[in-house]
Amino acid sequence: MDKLRLLTPGPTPLPEDVRLALARDMIHHRKANFKEIMDRVQQGLKYLFGTKEPVLILTSSGTGAMNAAVTNLFIPGEKVLVVEAGKFGQRWSEIAQAHGLEVVALPIKWGQAVKPRDVENALSRYPDIKGLLVQASETSTGVLHPVKDLAGLCRSSDRLLVVDGISAVGISPCPMDEWGIDCLVTGSQKGIMLPPGLAFISLSQKAWEKAQAAGPGNFYFNLLKEREKCLAGQTLFTPAINLIVALEECLKYFQKHGLDNIFKRQQAMTSLVRTGADSLGLELLAQENYTWGLTSIKLPPGVDGVKLLTRAASDYNVIMAGGQDHLKGRIVRMGHMGYVDWSDLLAGLYALRSCLIRCGGYSGADDYLERAMAAYEEVLGG
Incomplete structure (x- = not known):
């Protein structure tokens, strides 16, 4: 497992x-x-x-x-x-x-x-x-x-x-x-x-x-x-x-x-996920004024978000959240708050891409993980 x-x-x-x-x-x-x-x-x-x-x-x-x-x-x-x-x-x-x-x-x-x-x-x-x-x-x-x-x-x-x-x-x-x-x-x-x-x-x-x-x-x-x-x-x-x-x-x-260091790390993880999702060709729900600790990612037409999340959980043991009310089945909410690190988020992005394809979507990206990690390191100054 x-x-x-x-x-x-x-x-x-x-x-x-x-x-x-x-x-x-x-x-x-x-x-x-x-x-x-x-x-x-x-x-x-x-x-x-x-x-x-x-x-x-x-x-x-x-x-x-x-x-x-x-x-x-x-x-x-x-x-x-x-x-x-x-x-x-x-x-x-x-x-x-x-x-x-x-x-x-x-x-x-x-x-x-x-x-x-x-x-x-x-x-x-x-x-x-x-x-x-x-x-x-x-x-x-x-x-x-x-x-x-x-x-x-x-x-x-x-x-x-x-x-x-x-x-x-x-x-x-x-x-x-x-x-x-x-x-x-x-x-x-x-x-x-x-x-x-x-x-x-x-x-x-x-x-x-x-x-x-x-x-x-x-x-x-x-x-x-x-x-x-x-x-x-x-x-x-x-x-x-x-x-x-x-x-x-x-x-x-x-x-x-220290709060400043914790906030910077949260900002870096947010940049990691947003860059990774963008590299996969997926649109972000909040284009501006986005929060740290949570990224909402739109799914292409025809991709059932409920099924995607179910597959991510069963196939990769990655648990993410879906949309609420009129966004149910249309977005994935990937949390990166609490005691998580960059490796958890790279695994989440990999599960997202794999299950996106299995649920009828498409992504030809091959360096999305590298781009995501580069964004993380850039925020941290390394």
């Missing part, structure tokens, strides 16, 4: 130190040794988020943190602007509507990033908007939104910028305090290199003031009480203890190697 290569945009492969930490004996979450771990983890999370504010740990998927953001920062009846440029932009709208908010949707063609001027126009048209909800990286398309520019549009007003960084934190720059992000959320199963089960959320001082005024919108995701516990080295409710123990190992990895 070939080595399993998990090239999906979450869950992602885990470093060995993380896997070993997950196997440690259970500890109690109200005792001193857990509090010591929480103190160290908190410092690592602040470094990762680029913030001086507490980073709260929730036992949930990343969507739980999105839900916590909406229900703690906004009061039912308030109006929010949502950038809908893919499946997860739509999720912001669904969460907001479930909380009784009035949603002003800004639809963007899948594969394109939002233009700051369009956001500015929408904010001018609806001066009573209380928040802007957007993805840093839209996982369904592989698009990177201009979060830094969007923060500038909200900074001088009482509007909050709420950013889903689930496919960005630990993968590409998203410094919360420097850019002026009011709420940043992420999940454990992507750039952080943990199994699914933890979510993380941090609020700016402006956001905490809004949360105080709004009051908690639900019982479990009560961020005001969660912050009190966080400052005491605990969590409000029983957490996924083994994941937090392993989280400490992940954060050591970021601090040891």
Whole structure:
């Protein structure tokens, strides 16, 4: 059996130190040794988020943190602007509507990033908007939104910028305090290199003031009480203890190697995959403003993406993701986030080409792997 290569945009492969930490004996979450771990983890999370504010740990998927953001920062009846440029932009709208908010949707063609001027126009048209909800990286398309520019549009007003960084934190720059992000959320199963089960959320001082005024919108995701516990080295409710123990190992990895070096490597792997796909004659969904850590590749007419992914898994043990909604069967999403390296991605490109041909496509490329590797080395400076 070939080595399993998990090239999906979450869950992602885990470093060995993380896997070993997950196997440690259970500890109690109200005792001193857990509090010591929480103190160290908190410092690592602040470094990762680029913030001086507490980073709260929730036992949930990343969507739980999105839900916590909406229900703690906004009061039912308030109006929010949502950038809908893919499946997860739509999720912001669904969460907001479930909380009784009035949603002003800004639809963007899948594969394109939002233009700051369009956001500015929408904010001018609806001066009573209380928040802007957007993805840093839209996982369904592989698009990177201009979060830094969007923060500038909200900074001088009482509007909050709420950013889903689930496919960005630990993968590409998203410094919360420097850019002026009011709420940043992420999940454990992507750039952080943990199994699914933890979510993380941090609020700016402006956001905490809004949360105080709004009051908690639900019982479990009560961020005001969660912050009190966080400052005491605990969590409000029983957490996924083994994941937090392993989280400490992940954060050591970021601090040891440095975020700038990790981001450069992620950029290099993105260049590898994009160059390889282009060399195969395949079109990339996101031509500009593309994210790091994920590449969405269009398939030629007549090639069934579902069958292609099934063959890649059965014939090469390479696991990739497909498209969602109207892109189902039409694109392949190759993840290169988490604990993957260039050799995993070369294997992924080889499986992609082979299965493309077996599913009725064509590629006459013979040096696509060499071109892909050259692009990787060029970014790294070698």
